[in-house]
Amino acid sequence: MITKEFRFHIYVKDKCLFHNLQKEDFDDKWDCLKNLIDIINTEYSISDLSYEQVEFVKDISSETSH
Secondary structure, three states: OEEEEEEEEEEEOOEEEEEEEOHHHHHHHHHHHHHHHHHOOOOOOHHHEEEEEEEEEEEHHHHOOO
16 A cells, blocks of 8 residues: 655754654644744744655555565
């Protein structure tokens, strides 16, 4: 069986802060980062945040024992 999965990478400017996150983890971290940047005095702004969604196909039939 082949399934599609999505993973996320979060960046601030050119630096990857989090990589290979599942959707739930991504949502939590993304919201947290946006709120933190709004609250604390930092050199970063919300426009410095970005993310990449990566789709990959997983063949789980080859992972089962025969």
